[in-house]
Amino acid sequence: MDKQRVHTNPQHYSWLTEQLSPPSPLGAGLGRAFWVGGLICVLGQAIADAGVHWLDMNARAASSLTSISLVFLTALLTGVGVFDKLGKYAGAGSFVPITGFANAMVSPALEFRREGLVLGLGARLFSIAGPVLVYGIGASVLVGVIYALFFH
Secondary structure, X not given: OOHHHHHHOHHHHHHHHHHHOOOOOHHHHHHHHHHHHHHHHHHXXXXXXXXXXXXXOXXXXXXXXXXXXXHHHHHHHHHOOHHHHHHHHHHHHHOOHHHHHHXXXXXXXXXXXXXXXXHHHHHHOOOOHHHXXXXXXXXXXXXXXXXXXXXX
């Protein structure tokens, strides 16, 4: 069999991938994702409860405080290199939606911080989040217009 056909053969590629890939303990990974994700959610609930009970906020304001706090903490931990280690340890469990969003915003900016605050950090901060915000806001406007025209 010629060399080119061996390298493009899907069965051979699958076999080679299985042989060279390190084993991934599924149960342990799921356990780590579960407890780290749960801990992040417990932290979020504690912040919301503190806002309601100690800071005398209504539930909506406490919810905003929770989101802002989790985004800030994730951005800070990403900036000092801790969140990436947590992500390697816990996998998807560390990327509960709001913390994953904050990490996705800060990580590209950190790669370009040597280019300065404006052209490096500032310009790259929204390289991932920008399209999400643009299309999210655009979709919500479109749904709002459709709702206003047909259901209101």
